[in-house]
Amino acid sequence: MNSRKLNDALNALSSKKAPKYTTYIAAIIIFLALILLPPILGIFTKFDTIQQIFDQPALMDRALIAITNSFIIAILVSAFDVIAGVPMAWLITRGKSRWLNILDTLADIPFIVPTAALGYSLLLFWNGPEGISALFGGSLISPGWLLIALLHFTFSFPIVVRVMVGALLDYKMEFERASRTLGASPFTAVRTVTLPILRPSLIASYILSFARSLSETGATFIVAGLFETGPVFLQDVKNELAVSNPPLYEGATVFTSIILIAVSLAIFAFIRIFGSRLRLPIKGIWPSFERKLSYKRAETSRNSITIVVFLLIVLIPSLFVALPAFIALFNGTLSNALSGTGIWSVYWQSLVVSYTLAGIVTLLSFVIGLPMALMIARKRFGRFTSNLFDILVNVPLIVPSIALGVSLKFFWQNFAFVPEFLLLVFAHLAITYPYFVRSMTAAFERISLDMEEAARTLGAKPFGVFRTIMLPLTKYSILSGAIIVFTRSISETGATLAVVTTLQTAPVVIVNWVKQVVPATPSDIGLGCGILILLSLAILLTLRLVTRGKGRY
Amino acid sequence: MPEVRVVNLTKKFDDITALDNVSLTVHDKEYFSLLGPSGCGKTTLLRLVAGLIEPTKGEIYIGDKRVDEVPPEDREIGFVFQTFALFPHMTVWENVNYGPKVKNFDEKESGTIVHEVLELVKLHERLGAYPNELSGGMMQRIAVARALAAGAKILLLDEPLGQLDAKVRNDIRYEMRKMAKDLNLTAIHVTHDQAEAMSISDRIAVMKKGRIVQVGTPQELYMRPATLFVANFIGESNFLEGSIADVTNGELIIELRGGAKVYAFGNRVAKDERAIVVIRPEVLTVEKKTYAGKNVLRGVVEKITFEGTFIRYVIRLESDDVVVVIKPSMTERWFDIGASITLSFEPEKAHVFPYPEEGLTEEISV
Numbered sequence: 001m002n003s004r005k006l007n008d009a010l011n012a013l014s015s016k017k018a019p020k021y022t023t024y025i026a027a028i029i030i031f032l033a034l035i036l037l038p039p040i041l042g043i044f045t046k047f048d049t050i051q052q053i054f055d056q057p058a059l060m061d062r063a064l065i066a067i068t069n070s071f072i073i074a075i076l077v078s079a080f081d082v083i084a085g086v087p088m089a090w091l092i093t094r095g096k097s098r099w100l101n102i103l104d105t106l107a108d109i110p111f112i113v114p115t116a117a118l119g120y121s122l123l124l125f126w127n128g129p130e131g132i133s134a135l136f137g138g139s140l141i142s143p144g145w146l147l148i149a150l151l152h153f154t155f156s157f158p159i160v161v162r163v164m165v166g167a168l169l170d171y172k173m174e175f176e177r178a179s180r181t182l183g184a185s186p187f188t189a190v191r192t193v194t195l196p197i198l199r200p201s202l203i204a205s206y207i208l209s210f211a212r213s214l215s216e217t218g219a220t221f222i223v224a225g226l227f228e229t230g231p232v233f234l235q236d237v238k239n240e241l242a243v244s245n246p247p248l249y250e251g252a253t254v255f256t257s258i259i260l261i262a263v264s265l266a267i268f269a270f271i272r273i274f275g276s277r278l279r280l281p282i283k284g285i286w287p288s289f290e291r292k293l294s295y296k297r298a299e300t301s302r303n304s305i306t307i308v309v310f311l312l313i314v315l316i317p318s319l320f321v322a323l324p325a326f327i328a329l330f331n332g333t334l335s336n337a338l339s340g341t342g343i344w345s346v347y348w349q350s351l352v353v354s355y356t357l358a359g360i361v362t363l364l365s366f367v368i369g370l371p372m373a374l375m376i377a378r379k380r381f382g383r384f385t386s387n388l389f390d391i392l393v394n395v396p397l398i399v400p401s402i403a404l405g406v407s408l409k410f411f412w413q414n415f416a417f418v419p420e421f422l423l424l425v426f427a428h429l430a431i432t433y434p435y436f437v438r439s440m441t442a443a444f445e446r447i448s449l450d451m452e453e454a455a456r457t458l459g460a461k462p463f464g465v466f467r468t469i470m471l472p473l474t475k476y477s478i479l480s481g482a483i484i485v486f487t488r489s490i491s492e493t494g495a496t497l498a499v500v501t502t503l504q505t506a507p508v509v510i511v512n513w514v515k516q517v518v519p520a521t522p523s524d525i526g527l528g529c530g531i532l533i534l535l536s537l538a539i540l541l542t543l544r545l546v547t548r549g550k551g552r553y
Numbered sequence: 554m555p556e557v558r559v560v561n562l563t564k565k566f567d568d569i570t571a572l573d574n575v576s577l578t579v580h581d582k583e584y585f586s587l588l589g590p591s592g593c594g595k596t597t598l599l600r601l602v603a604g605l606i607e608p609t610k611g612e613i614y615i616g617d618k619r620v621d622e623v624p625p626e627d628r629e630i631g632f633v634f635q636t637f638a639l640f641p642h643m644t645v646w647e648n649v650n651y652g653p654k655v656k657n658f659d660e661k662e663s664g665t666i667v668h669e670v671l672e673l674v675k676l677h678e679r680l681g682a683y684p685n686e687l688s689g690g691m692m693q694r695i696a697v698a699r700a701l702a703a704g705a706k707i708l709l710l711d712e713p714l715g716q717l718d719a720k721v722r723n724d725i726r727y728e729m730r731k732m733a734k735d736l737n738l739t740a741i742h743v744t745h746d747q748a749e750a751m752s753i754s755d756r757i758a759v760m761k762k763g764r765i766v767q768v769g770t771p772q773e774l775y776m777r778p779a780t781l782f783v784a785n786f787i788g789e790s791n792f793l794e795g796s797i798a799d800v801t802n803g804e805l806i807i808e809l810r811g812g813a814k815v816y817a818f819g820n821r822v823a824k825d826e827r828a829i830v831v832i833r834p835e836v837l838t839v840e841k842k843t844y845a846g847k848n849v850l851r852g853v854v855e856k857i858t859f860e861g862t863f864i865r866y867v868i869r870l871e872s873d874d875v876v877v878v879i880k881p882s883m884t885e886r887w888f889d890i891g892a893s894i895t896l897s898f899e900p901e902k903a904h905v906f907p908y909p910e911e912g913l914t915e916e917i918s919v
Contacts, residue, residue, distance in 0.1 A: 172636075172638075174634050174636055174638040175638050175640060175641075177605050177625070177632070177634070177638070178632065178634055178638035178640075178699075179640075179651070179655075180604075180605070180624070180625040180626050181603055181605070181625050181626070181628075181630060181631065181632035181700070181703075181709075182626075182631075182651055182652040182655065182699065182700070182703040183626045183627075183652050183655050183656040183703050183704075184626055184651075184655040185624075185626055185655075186624075188655050192651075192655070193640055196640075196642045197640070197641065197642060199642075287655060287656065287657045
């Protein structure tokens with residue numbers, strides 16, 4: 001009865017101009033005030049400290065080298081990710097075997113392993129005595145740039161696969177078939193027709209992978225050893241100087257963050273503007289050579305290489321942490337953990353913090369993200385405003401998360417009444433909000449305007465249209481958007497490290513254990529990571545169960 | 554040389570049989586249509602010939618060469634897609650030049666070819682345009698030009714006019730036939746539009762539920778339909794139910810519902826069997842006056858539709874059957890609704906078929 005009244009009230013409100021636009025404008029204001037501006041303005045509140053680092057040439061050199069390392073790794077690793085991810089997406093969408101369904105699910109695994117756990121897992125696999133290095137009589141790959149590159153390849157890989165699988169499923173096969181009937185071999189058809197048409201998706205997957213590589217902090221910190229990337233440098237500086245020399249710490253942080261943000265924005269803008277004009281460099285066609293690449297044997301070997309790369313570099317290293325977790329079940333670590341003795345009490349508290357935080361962030365993303373997505377998709381304030389916000393929403397995505405965290409902290413320090421937990425909420429919201437708005441905008445755009453108009457002509461009020469047409473049709477997109485927000489928040493490390501002083505989330509605890517800031521045994525770390533992975537896996541499987549068999553509309 | 558032949562061709566998609574043991578020969582330089590309602594297997598057959606899908610069973614020949622295992626790029630066919638499938642990231646020139654390029658033609662030679670085919674489809678001045686700047690008719694012509702430039706001797710057309718406006722469609726279909734004939738091409742044209750198939754083809758194969766029902770020239774299909782389905786699908790027909798009262802020397806006497814008797818010729822039915830008499834709307838004569846004689850039926854005008862060139866009467870017979878009669882609207886005297894009239898037809902202009910096992914409605918349904 002009550003919900004009926006509420007519904008009627010909302011219906012009545014929604015057909016009036018004022019309340020309708022208030023909703024959209026509120027969403028925009030919240031976005032600007034909480035998500036977009038603080039991470040950018042925060043840096044500038046401390047801009048005067050930047051002078052500090054100019055007086056310390058050695059520290060500045062260290063910062064510049066670290067930043068350069070970050071960009072080199074991000075640029076190269078993203079390229080490798082696209083090169084390896086496209087054949088994988090191809091295999092998943094075009095292959096005929098029913099085993100491919102399993103491969104499809106497995107490809108998501110590195111995505112749900114919290115990055116701190118992922119970093120530790122890779123460290124064990126490539127460097128630990130039980131890992132693959134044992135076969136080579138010692139540690140195969142030491143912590144450093146190569147291990148960082150492998151790590152970034154691993155966690156960016158699923159992003160590329162996801163984006164490209166979606167793009168390939170939407171792609172009209174007619175173009176490729178037309179090319180074949182005109183005399184092109186399969187390889188030539190893909191190279192000259194399919195890939196150029198899918199260029200926007202290729203660029204999108206490259207940018208996402210690039211942004212992710214540039215901003216990842218927690219796992220990188222674990223595998224970095226003495227090598228420094230931008231985010232690792234920021235974290236090191238915090239550990240070294242935050243207490244002993246605050247002004248220098250702030251100066252170094254402001255300097256590094258500004259360069260990271262400015263260069264990322266520049267690269268992002270460059271790709272957005274010139275990406276669409278970019279042509280594949282090779283214009284020539286070599287019929288007989290490309291024909292050789294097209295047929296059975298070449299295809300089989302390509303698929304085999306794809307699967308081997310996936311298993312050896314992505315999947316097995318991601319899950320390798322399960323081994324010590326397994327040992328931990330029997331050597332008493334489990335009972336320590338369950339009784340919460342020693343370091344474990346902090347662990348359990350951190351889990352509560354992480355999951356509460358993720359829950360709140362997901363809810364907030366939904367509430368403030370949905371009107372924004374609708375505004376962008378339906379161009380409620382005109383085409384220009386839509387395009388503008390479409391770009392602005394992505395900005396937090398390309399700002400390195402630790403820089404974002406630092407900046408947020410500087411910004412909110414001016415408002416002493418803001419508690420630390422709320423600061424965490426803002427940080428996570430800024431990082432996850434773009435994912436939710438992006439996926440919802442795409443989902444709303446897929447609903448034809450005709451359908452909305454049909455509902456209106458049948459007598460539905462705007463809110464009624466939203467509730468009875470838009471929501472049911474985008475139910476699964478909302479769900480999967482929420483899952484992305486939730487898992488992303490659970491695994492977020494960089495910004496969290498920058499923001500907090502006393503509160504600890506689960507990834508922060510794991511990083512502290514691995515770095516031996518808090519003494520922990522390998523069994524402890526293994527079990528800690530294992531529990532995190534199991535919980536995330538449970539969420540992913542629940543989602544798959546809920547959405548299984550439900551087709552897209 | 555490029556004759557297309559399929560033998561006992563079957564294609565299954567999981568449990569659905571899209572094409573059921575079809576054999577067919579399309580002669581060299583013939584303009585051939587595959588005609589049928591949607592889901593009849595005509596596009597499947599075309600895609601099998603092109604090599605875009607692989608047969609479950611059977612053989613496909615182009616010329617003397619068996620091509621089942623040959624990939625589409627080596628079959629030397631040109632395919633025009635219903636959606637045209639012009640590459641959106643290439644200009645008109647690049648689209649048309651695509652075939653010569655991937656086939657590694659000499660650059661000068663391919664330039665000449667592209668100019669020639671663009672001349673042929675009269676779109677020479679648009680070669681820098683992108684597909685999204687062209688009208689439907691232009692896109693269709695570019696799609697044909699692209700297939701021709703690749704050197705195709707066999708043109709496979711999948712509902713090539715389906716996306717066009719009625720008026721443009723009519724113009725283009727004559728151009729298509731003329732072009733195919735001028736260039737000595739073999740063309741296989743898939744359509745669900747019987748008027749299109751009739752006006753453009755040398756021969757037509759009518760398909761239903763994965764099988765070929767009848768192959769023949771447009772005239773043959775119209776004058777001598779092999780089944781009730783063809784009689785209904787090609788043109789328009791009246792169906793009168795009855796049973797065979799007597800057979801003498803191929804002349805049949807059919808007793809209709811209500812007892813009236815009509816005469817016709819045919820050898821598909823025997824005495825005492827249930828039968829359907831098929832009469833085209835234009836072979837029935839209508840008169841006001843009452844007279845007696847062979848094949849004379851009485852009825853009342855129920856509905857009149859003016860269609861411009863023709864006027865269409867719906868008439869309820871005394872047997873309660875309903876028939877349609879078409880008359881030129883300029884020459885005839887019009888009848889009013891409710892008028893009692895007399896219908897007659899010549900025995901040799903009717904066809905008699907045995908009553909279909911699954912019922913008349915099911916047999917003629919499209």
